[in-house]
Amino acid sequence: MINFDKSGKNILNGxxxxxxxxxxxxxxxxxxxxxxxxxxxxxxxxxxRNIFKEGGCDVDDNTQMVKIPETVVTEALRTVPxxxxxxxxxxxxxxxxxxxxxxxxxxxxxxxxxSVYDEVTGKYVPRDSTEQDVADxxxxxxxxxxxxxYGMAVSAMDWAGKGATDLHETFAAFTNTSKHVMLDPVAENxxxxxxxxxxxxxxxxxxVRKKPIGCMAMxxxxxxxxxxxxxxxxxxxxxxxxxNSIISMAMAGASSPVYLAGTLVTHNAEVLASxxxxxxxxxxxxxxxxxxxxxxxxxxxxxxxxxxxxxxxNAAVAKLGQxxxxxxxxxxx
Numbered sequence: 001m002i003n004f005d006k007s008g009k010n011i012l013n014g015x016x017x018x019x020x021x022x023x024x025x026x027x028x029x030x031x032x033x034x035x036x037x038x039x040x041x042x043x044x045x046x047x048x049r050n051i052f053k054e055g056g057c058d059v060d061d062n063t064q065m066v067k068i069p070e071t072v073v074t075e076a077l078r079t080v081p082x083x084x085x086x087x088x089x090x091x092x093x094x095x096x097x098x099x100x101x102x103x104x105x106x107x108x109x110x111x112x113x114x115s116v117y118d119e120v121t122g123k124y125v126p127r128d129s130t131e132q133d134v135a136d137x138x139x140x141x142x143x144x145x146x147x148x149x150y151g152m153a154v155s156a157m158d159w160a161g162k163g164a165t166d167l168h169e170t171f172a173a174f175t176n177t178s179k180h181v182m183l184d185p186v187a188e189n190x191x192x193x194x195x196x197x198x199x200x201x202x203x204x205x206x207x208v209r210k211k212p213i214g215c216m217a218m219x220x221x222x223x224x225x226x227x228x229x230x231x232x233x234x235x236x237x238x239x240x241x242x243x244n245s246i247i248s249m250a251m252a253g254a255s256s257p258v259y260l261a262g263t264l265v266t267h268n269a270e271v272l273a274s275x276x277x278x279x280x281x282x283x284x285x286x287x288x289x290x291x292x293x294x295x296x297x298x299x300x301x302x303x304x305x306x307x308x309x310x311x312x313x314n315a316a317v318a319k320l321g322q323x324x325x326x327x328x329x330x331x332x333x
Contacts, residue, residue, distance in 0.1 A: 019260075019316040025323050028261065032268045033070050040067040041224050041273040045231035048277055055280040068276055076279035082325045084243055084286035086149055086180040087211040089200065093179040095148055097243070097288070097327040107141055108305075108331065109151040110184050129154035131168045138176035149180035151217075167192055174200070174214065181214040182245065187232035190216075194240060208240070215243040217290075220270035222248060222255035231277065238278040238285030245329050246274040247290040251303050252313075254296035260309070264316055267293050275326065289321035290329035305332040 020028070040058075043049050043066045053059040058067040083098035095104055114133055115124045137153035152169055159165040166186045173181045174196055183193060193216075194208055201207035218233040220226050226234075237244040248270045250256035256263040271289055278285045295309035296302075304310070314330040321328030 017311070017315040019312055020319060022323075025319055028264050028268060028320065029323065031265045032272060033073065035224070035265060035269045036068040036073065036273070037070075039224065040065040041226060041269065042066075043226050043231060045226070045228045048226065048231035048235060051235065051277060051280050055276075066273070068273060073272065073276060076276040077324055079279045079283040080275060080324075080326055081284060081286050082327065084327070085211075086215060086243065087213050088149070088179045089213055090178040093149075095180070099322060099325050099327055104148040105146060106149050106151045106182065107137070107147055107153050109153050109182075111154045112157055114154060128157035130158040131156035131172050134169050134172040135176045138173045142177035142179055147179075149182060150177045151182040152184040155184070164189070170196060170214070182217055183214050185216050185218075185233055187229045187236065190233065190236045210241075212240075212242045215245065217245040217247055218274070219247050219249050220274055222250035222270060223266050224269060226270070226274055226277070230274065234274055234278050235281045238282035241282075241285070243286040243288070244278060245288040245290045246271050246278075247292050247329070247331070249303075250293040251296035252294070252309060253298065256293070260312060260316070263293060263313065264320070267291065267313075267317070268320060272324075287326065288329040289317070289324060289326040290331075291317040292331035293317070294332065
């Protein structure tokens with residue numbers, strides 16, 4: 001059996017990347033509360049704005065801005081779970097996500113290109129990824145002991161523009177790995193994802209509520225916006241009891257402040273507002289405090305997911321998740 005390390009484990013050998021002290025993390029928290037009180041979060045989905053309004057937030061339907069009181073944030077943090085399970089189709093692949101628990105690994109996602117080795121020419125040939133590639137990468141991750149659950153590694157570009165791309169990707173993933181699957185979801189097809197999981201349980205939707213074999217991922221829009229798809233994914237997954245990874249993808253120097261601390265404030269506001277929405281929709285809904293935030297490469301116009309800044313941001317985000325007692329998910333190398 002693989003012996004996993006605990007996140008935040010106190011050890012005497014090796015190094016520890018500690019970006020901020022507890023007091024500085026608290027400063028980021030209070031700066032986020034100021035953003036909630038003075039600026040607010042843009043929420044474009046009417047149902048989500050109504051949930052915020054009924055939860056005690058100041059909502060302006062004309063500007064679509066939502067201001068979240070500290071008391072609402074505090075109550076949401078009280079109900080969000082610090083521990084939940086990710087169920088696999090095989091019991092051995094079920095794992096626990098928890099604060100201060102074991103560290104788990106997944107593959108990176110979601111690519112739209114494949115670089116395939118040609119044995120005749122000895123060269124790598126780039127091409128668009130396909131539904132078959134989703135199936136093949138799912139099989140590889142199912143085989144790989146070092147990967148604990150599957151994230152949609154590539155996109156089924158052969159279905160792009162034809163509709164239901166995400167459904168083909170989801171079906172290919174579910175049928176080619178016995179591990180838990182993190183979907184790349186579209187809110188309007190949420191019920192179809194549930195249908196696939198229900199089919200696995202022989203038509204019993206209650207089993208999906210108890211032991212979902214897939215989870216969702218949603219991304220706020222930086223800076224400081226939760227779009228329609230993200231809102232609906234948060235609401236629907238919360239009400240169904242399906243874990244939801246709330247992933248801010250800010251780019252420091254482009255869609256967020258160039259300074260690390262400033263980027264962490266806007267990142268924190270986007271994730272925390274989405275956490276609040278999940279708990280207002282369904283107290284106790286399982287979520288990750290997640291991150292794919294990185295720096296912006298001004299020279300190439302890209303978001304480098306292997307940059308040193310990403311590592312620094314991830315270390316700080318892990319600390320914020322621990323501060324809020326929410327399981328964390330960070331992306332990148």
